[in-house]
Amino acid sequence: xxxxxxxxxxxxxxxxxxxQIEQWITEGRLSVDGKPAVLGMRVTSESEIRLDDRxxxxxxxxPKARVLLYHKPEGEVCTRTDPDGRTTVFEKLPSLRGARxxxxxxxxxxxxxxxxxxxxxxxxxRLMHPSTEIEREYAVRILGEVSAxxxxxxxxxxxLDDGPAHFENIVEAGGSGVNHWYHVTLKEGRNRExxxxxxxxxxxxxxxxxxxYGNVSMPRHLSVGRFDxxxxxxxxxxxxxxxxxxxxxxxxxxxxxxNQPHTRKPHDAVSRRRLNPSxxxxxxx
Numbered sequence: 320x321x322x323x324x325x326x327x328x329x330x331x332x333x334x335x336x337x338x339q340i341e342q343w344i345t346e347g348r349l350s351v352d353g354k355p356a357v358l359g360m361r362v363t364s365e366s367e368i369r370l371d372d373r374x375x376x377x378x379x380x381x382p383k384a385r386v387l388l389y390h391k392p393e394g395e396v397c398t399r400t401d402p403d404g405r406t407t408v409f410e411k412l413p414s415l416r417g418a419r420x421x422x423x424x425x426x427x428x429x430x431x432x433x434x435x436x437x438x439x440x441x442x443x444x445r446l447m448h449p450s451t452e453i454e455r456e457y458a459v460r461i462l463g464e465v466s467a468x469x470x471x472x473x474x475x476x477x478x479l480d481d482g483p484a485h486f487e488n489i490v491e492a493g494g495s496g497v498n499h500w501y502h503v504t505l506k507e508g509r510n511r512e513x514x515x516x517x518x519x520x521x522x523x524x525x526x527x528x529x530x531x532y533g534n535v536s537m538p539r540h541l542s543v544g545r546f547d548x549x550x551x552x553x554x555x556x557x558x559x560x561x562x563x564x565x566x567x568x569x570x571x572x573x574x575x576x577x578n579q580p581h582t583r584k585p586h587d588a589v590s591r592r593r594l595n596p597s598x599x600x601x602x603x604x
Contacts, residue, residue: 322363325349325356327441329368331384332418334375336444343370384439386549386557387412387420390541391434397425412436412546423447424455424508424532432457432529433537435549435557445561446533452506453560456531457513458492459501462523469520473503477519481509484516498525533560 325344326337334340341358343349349356350369362368368375391397395406405428412420421443423435437443446453476485484507492500503513514524530537534556541547549557558564 322361322366325351325360325362325368328362329375330441330444331439332375334370334440336440338444339440384442385418385437386439386442386554387436387546388535388538388541388549389434389436389546390537390543391426391431392543393429393431396428397422397434408434411544424529426529427511427514430527430529431543432527433532433535434529435532435535436546442558442561442563445563446557447508449507451561453533454487454504454506454531455508455529456502456504458526458528458530459503459513459517459524460494460526461499461501461517462525463497463499465499465501465522469522472520473516477516479509479512479515479519484509484512486516533557 326340329335329340330337335343340349344356344358344360347355348371350372351360351362352367356368389408389412391408395408395411397408399407399409401407408422409420415438418438420436420438421440423437423443423446426432426434435446445451470489473486473489476483484505486503486505488502488504490502492502494500505512505516509515513527517524535549535553538547
């Protein structure tokens, strides 16, 4: 049998990471053509693959890897379902056949900005694993003055409930009145980490926007609540960042509020006008 390794096929379909799939093989939960799967087994488009006796779509029906950018608004949750009936980010994404969207790096309910989704489980696992140390960059609005001593503490590190943490970089980004903006960078994705770091030094975050994840920055044209496929060049860089070879992308037309095609331009720091709402009137959080 030529084909592809079972782990690679299932990871690309978003069924799980390669490590998870290897564990399922060891536990005897996966079968191929009615026989228990073994590590290193290869499958083809004709193989019948089952997980816990549940049939998984054949490899031929699994779309090739796709990466999607979404501009998350405040007021949406990052779970697939919400017991309180709140809107989830997955409700806004285009439909898929034979695969599922996997979110790379969550944002909390009151945080807006860039989210990345992919059908490639292996890519998602690599980019979220702490050992990869992928940079995340945020625009943060702070209510009140911040002293030089507080900024030094945030750069050097403070103690949080789940261990020490710090910002890799902090850049003042303007503001007026009681509102001051900063751009901060960190290499972790702990729950509410940006907010908790500022709170640890006595500062209050009134607004938080993520505008970069690794080599991917928020496209200028991507307005709140809309999505778009990642361009091929940036996608290649994202796979290189994760230490993976890029599969040939397939970009089917999605269903939903997708923008018309735009010419991409390099997105350095961030549009100050859009991410520094201090230059225009903003609502109070």
